[in-house]
Structure formats: C-alpha cells, structure tokens
C-alpha cells in the first residue's frame with residue numbers, strides 16, 4: 001500500500017507540478033484541474049481511518065504524502081485537507097469532499113444559540129482559505145474542544161499571502177452552525193497548532209530534499225575556473241552541511257509522524273517543528289550561496305522552494321514557540337534526570 | 353535522496369526492562385562517582401567496572417554465544433551503551449574492543465584468533481587500542497609509512513604510530529600498516545593483531561593532552577617481530593577492512609553524548625529557576641538530542657540488518673560533534689558561572705573539564721572536514 005500511494009503521488013506531482021504551474025499559483029490562480037486528479041486518486045482521504053471511509057493506510061505513511069508534496073512545491077492544500085478530514089472523522093462530522101483547510105481557532109468565540117452553535121471572531125493567516133470549500137478549526141465551548149466545519153462561502157475572506165505567494169487569508173467569522181458542522185472532539189489529537197506543525201515539518205523536509213538535489217545538480221553542471229564548482233571543497237562542505245540538516249529534519253519529522261495519536265506525539269512535534277525550522281535557515285542560505293545570482297531570480301525554480309521553507313517556519317508555531325514548550329517540559333519534568341526525561345517516550349509537556 | 357533517509361528503528365527497540373536493569377546497576381556501582389569524573393565520559397578507565405559489566409552480560413552483547421557473547425541485537429547493545437554514557441560510566445577499557453575490534457575479529461579473524469580473543473573481550477578482560485594515525489599520516493590514512501616486511505615465520509614491523517589512545521594500558525593493538533607495494537593508493541595495506549603485553553621491541557611513551565592528562569601515546573615499532581598468525585584478515589585487504597569498521601566507530605551515542613555530564617549539571621541548576629530564554633535554549637538542546645538519538649538508533653538498526661551505513665554514520669558523527677562541542681558555549685550563555693578546574697562546585701569543575709575536552713571531538717575518529725568530504729561524495733558530486 002505504501003509504495004502504491006507514494007508512487008501515485010510521486011507520478012502525479014512529477015507530471016503536473018511544473019515551474020509554470022507554481023508561477024501561476026503564486027500569481028493567484030488555483031490549479032483546479034490538478035486538484036481533481038488528486039481527489040480522483042483519493043490522496044486527500046489518506047489520513048482518514050478505514051471505518052470512516054479511508055483506505056486504511058498507517059498514519060505515518062499517509063503523512064509521508066506531505067513530504068512528497070513539499071518536495072514538489074505543490075501549490076494546493078493537500079496537507080491541510082488530509083488533517084482536516086482526519087479531524088472531522090475523529091469528531092464524527094461529515095466528510096464533505098472538496099478542498100479543505102485548517103486554522104487555529106484561538107480567535108473564535110463560541111456560544112450556544114438554540115440548537116445551533118454560534119461562532120464569531122477572526123482567523124488569521126489561514127492557508128488557502130480563498131481556494132477552500134471549508135475551514136476546519138478547533139475552539140473551546142463549555143470548556144471542551146469542539147471541531148467546527150466552516151463553509152467558506154458564508155465567511156468574509158480578505159486575501160493575504162505568504163512569502164511564496166500562497167494564499168494565507170484573513171477570515172471574519174460570524175455564523176450559526178447546525179449540529180452537523182460542530183461537535184466535541186472526543187480525544188484530543190493535539191490541536192490544530194500541533195497538527196499543522198507536524199505537516200509543516202514534513203513539507204519542509206521534502207522541500208529541502210529538493211533544494212539539496214537542485215544544489216548538487218547545479219554544483220555538477222556549473223563550470224568556473226575550468227571545472228565544476230562542485231570540485232571546490234568549500235562548495236562540497238556546504239552541500240554536506242545541507243545533507244546533515246536535511247537528514248536531521250527528516251528524522252525529526254518522521255519521528256513525529258510515527259508517534260501520531262500516541263503519548264509521545266506532543267513533544268515529538270515540538271522537536272520536529274523547531275528542528276526543521278532551524279534546518280531551513282541553514283539549507284536555504286547555503287542553497288542560494290551555491291546557486292549564485294541565477295538562483296536569486298524569478299526565472300529559476302529555487303525560490304519556490306526556499307520561500308516555502310522560510311514561510312513554513314513561521315506557521316503553526318515558530319522555533320521559539322516550540323523550543324520554549326519543550327524546554328519548559330524538560331525543566332519541569334518529574335524525572336530524576338534530564339536523561340530520564342529524554343528517553344521516556346511518554347513524557348508529557350506542560351501545555352502552553 | 354536516500355542519504356537523508358534514516359529509517360525508524362524497529363518497534364520495541366526501547367527495551368525498557370533492559371534499560372531499567374542497567375540503570376539499577378549503575379545507580380549502585382556509581383553511587384559515589386562524582387560529576388567531574390562522569391565528565392570524562394567514555395575516556396574514563398576502570399578495569400573492575402568493565403569486568404562487572406561483563407558479568408552482567410553487557411559486554412560483547414552482539415557477539416555469538418560460541419565466542420562468549422550473548423547474541424543480542426545491535427539495538428539492545430545500543431540501550432546499554434547510551435545508558436553508560438549518559439551516566440558518565442568509566443568504560444574505555446572495554447569500549448573500543450566491544451565497539452569495533454571484537455566485531456572486526458569476528459568478521460575477518462581466523463578461527464584460532466576468534467577463540468583466543470573474543471571470549472576474553474566479552475568477559476571485559478581485554479583493553480584494545482587503535483594503531484592507525486602516524487606523525488605524517490592523519491586524515492590521509494593511506495599515507496601510512498609503518499611497514500611490516502615478511503620474514504621467516506612472520507613479519508618485522510618498523511614505524512611510529514601516534515595519538516594511540518590508552519596504548520599504555522591496552523592488552524592488544526590492531527595495527528594498520530603497509531605490507532606491500534601497490535599502484536593503487538589503497539592497496540598493499542594490512543591489519544595485525546598485536547599482543548602488547550608480550551611482544552618485544554615496542555616502545556610506548558606518553559603524550560600529555562592539553563588538559564594535562566595522559567590518554568594518548570606514541571608507539572614505536574623497532575624491528576618488532578610478529579608471528580604470521582598475528583595477521584588479521586587478508587594480507588593486502590587492510591584498507592577495505594578499516595573502512596568497514598568505520599560505521600561502527602562513527603555512529604554510536606558516544607558521538608553526541610561526550611558533553612552530557614555538563615548538560616545534566618546545567619539543567620540541574622536551571623530546574624530551580626529559569627527564564628523563557630533559558631527554557632527555549634534547553635528546548636533546542638532537547639530537540640537536537642532527541643533527533644540525534646533517533647538517527648544514531650536508526651544506524652544501529654541498519655547495522656543490525658547487516659547493511660553498511662557508512663555515509664549515514666558520517667552524518668551522525670558530523671552533527672553529533674557539532675552538538676557536543678557546542679554545550680560549553682551554550683552553558684556559558686545561560687549561566688554566568690566561571691569554569692574552575694577541579695573546583696568544589698561540581699558545575700564549575702565539569703564546565704572546566706568539558707571546555708578542554710571539546711576541541712578533540714571533531715578530530716578523533718575522522719575530522720569534520722574529512723567527514724563532510726565523504727558525505728559530499730555520497731551525494732553524487734562528480
């Protein structure tokens with residue numbers, strides 16, 4: 001199953017996600033036809049449990065799709081839709097199909113009005129909101145986490161974008177939600193911030209793998225002083241550093257994905273998002289150094305990837321947010337020693 | 353891009369029962385072992401400790417039972433190794449033998465060599481040293497000048513090895529030297545198993561490190577006679593044999609836990625009271641440690657499967673050395689508390705020891721620049 005879903009995704013993205021498609025998307029055009037193909041292949045449902053209509057791929061494999069999407073710079077909310085559908089399924093809400101996105105619900109107030117739940121407030125920097133059919137978010141009602149499925153057509157969306165030109169919109173919310181679109185989340189999966197951080201860590205890893213590959217190819221092809229620049233030791237050392245950072249990021253992100261829905265998830269995501277963000281700094285800078293001026297142009301594909309990893313660092317918690325959480329957990333843990341904390345895969349953090 | 357993939361260690365690789373057994377053993381054995389001794393990390397030498405560890409079955413764990421080993425997995429060995437390092441246990445007297453010399457003898461040695469040596473390694477009785485570096489052959493190992501010439505009944509060795517850690521107490525050395533001429537730079541090399549306690553005409557003299565300690569040595573071979581059965585593996589195959597040792601040598605938890613005593617001291621102090629900035633730094637340190645540990649466990653998993661993850665091991669060692677070298681800087685950026693060699697304040701003493709130790713971390717076992725060269729080649733640079 002793994003190789004099938006991976007192969008499908010890899011082939012689909014390789015054939016259809018071109019530099020031109022990324023350019024058009026950055027200019028505001030949603031690649032509708034590509035989304036249809038993604039839905040036809042069923043990729044958007046991969047993280048939904050079998051009993052809720054998914055096809056029973058282990059979560060760590062379904063999440064692996066996000067790394068592949070990142071490696072191709074896919075300008076569509078596939079990661080967001082995967083998470084949104086998984087959260088809807090967990091809350092027992094209808095899976096409506098279409099493009100979905102996710103948002104942290106801190107800016108929402110919920111109250112009961114008759115049989116419905118009234119939601120009001122603002123969601124900021126919502127990924128792909130204007131291309132999405134629904135925004136899935138989690139907010140508190142009666143002291144418990146509730147999942148909301150907000151139809152975008154009933155919201156006020158003000159366009160904004162991230163460094164890579166991808167929609168990151170402001171959304172004003174003021175509507176009544178029938179029971180079918182709001183439900184308590186029975187067991188917390190860690191909240192939208194954590195789930196978002198997980199997928200951004202995976203996507204960052206995939207994008208960095210592409211950046212590394214492009215940099216190796218460029219170093220082999222570009223000739224100066226009569227030889228490929230990859231023959232110069234300074235360039236080799238940069239590439240090796242990029243490989244180490246990318247490998248660390250991938251290990252961190254996959255460790256978090258492996259622990260999806262377990263006690264280790266909370267702190268593994270904190271480690272993954274902060275480690276990937278730190279790696280992005282180094283990998284982006286060195287890739288541009290290796291590429292010289294051509295890499296600093298719109299014409300060259302590199303910027304689609306470096307701008308994405310720079311943007312993703314800031315979403316769903318920055319390195320500072322996550323290292324603070326992890327550090328607080330380490331310093332306040334009941335373990336006798338730091339080592340006992342690090343090796344206890346069930347260690348819990350003090351929640352932010 | 354397979355170089356960036358570190359497959360997860362198999363499920364159940366935590367071996368929690370084993371871990372708790374090791375912890376209980378260490379709590380008892382090292383009850384009075386002070387932080388400044390723990391700071392020596394795997395450089396601490398104590399034969400009794402190694403023997404006691406062996407009695408528990410924790411030396412030669414991966415060796416076959418017929419050679420005194422315990423036929424356990426590389427991942428079980430990993431648990432024991434990391435617990436020893438995290439506690440700062442004095443392990444050097446069996447460490448090198450357990451990590452690389454034993455596996456090398458098992459892989460390349462004759463039946464007689466295996467029977468004579470391996471069970472004693474597993475009993476924690478033998479200390480090994482590595483005779484690779486020379487005055488004019490450091491990173492460039494192929495420039496080795498020490499030569500073993502075939503004579504009646506064996507070989508005569510001439511040359512000088514340096515930086516040989518613990519040669520002054522070791523029972524055996526695995527010597528890397530030249531045995532013939534070859535057009536190939538890497539040809540004509542061999543390895544020998546040398547009994548340091550009985551072989552004549554070997555002169556071992558101390559080299560004192562910048563911390564004032566005697567860890568490493570110069571070892572001079574002056575027409576030293578080695579019997580033919582001292583040859584380890586194939587004559588002329590020394591280069592590829594050495595290369596296959598490196599994944600064992602480079603990927604273990606000792607490549608990022610060498611400063612761990614200082615981390616524990618630092619966190620002990622910050623637990624009482626910490627600012628947000630301090631918490632964030634400890635969080636960063638925790639994230640890096642979790643990830644390095646996972647990468648290193650992944651390599652142990654690959655070794656267990658009989659793969660040769662030499663490139664992944666080079667990545668672990670490069671990242672690991674950066675990490676363990678950075679700990680004194682980090683500590684100094686979080687606490688204003690001077691280093692005092694041998695000071696009564698354990699933090700100050702551990703900081704002092706660690707500051708003097710860290711420069712060696714990106715030299716020993718292959719320098720940072722050499723590792724990165726290996727990684728770059730692995731990336732497919734033409």
Ligand SMILES: Cc1cc2nc3c(=O)[nH]c(=O)nc-3n(C[C@H](O)[C@H](O)[C@H](O)COP(=O)(O)OP(=O)(O)OC[C@H]3O[C@@H](n4cnc5c(N)ncnc54)[C@H](O)[C@@H]3O)c2cc1C
Pocket residue numbers: 233481482483484485486489490491492514515516517518568712715716717718719720721722
């Ligand atoms: C604490 C400690 C313990 C040791 N224990 C042992 C032991 O038990 N047995 C043993 O055999 N050896 C041991 N060594 C030696 C160790 O393996 C060598 O120090 C190491 O291989 C580097 O060799 P060198 O010191 O001669 O430095 P050199 O090789 O001379 O290197 C000096 C500098 O030049 C750089 N350099 C060299 N070649 C290149 C290149 N091609 N490209 C870019 N940069 C380059 C190096 O990276 C380094 O920065 C130990 C060393 C230390 C510090």
